[in-house]
Amino acid sequence: MTKEAIPKFKSEDEEREFWSTHDATKFIDLSQAQPARFPELKPSLKIISIRLPESLLDSIKVIAHKKDVPYQSLMKMLLAEAVERELRTKS
Incomplete structure (x- = not known):
């Protein structure tokens, strides 16, 4: 299944607005996702x-x-x- 390209955003506000109205599964191949660890995160x-x-x-x-x-x-x-x-x- 071909995923849509994530558009380029001019600002964080524009990106935030985009993701609040779009489903990320249309853009990101979650089958390739791997667990992330942030050991230094406080x-x-x-x-x-x-x-x-x-x-x-x-x-x-x-x-x-x-x-x-x-x-x-x-x-x-x-x-x-x-x-x-x-x-x-x-x-």
Whole structure:
């Protein structure tokens, strides 16, 4: 089966509009597709500022030191666990 040629686009907006109204299977031979791996891809991060009582931050740093992890990494882990737990209890 012959596939249609993908047109040349003048901008990302033009390309985005095109793909929102066209079926990619008419242009791409999916039988030739191969799995892709992106081992270096890191999730998007957003820098925030948070005010914590000094005693809480000191406690977090002590725990992080005992676990031999950076305290900010520990904070992310603890937040992720709490959010996951909260989402489970709300379901």
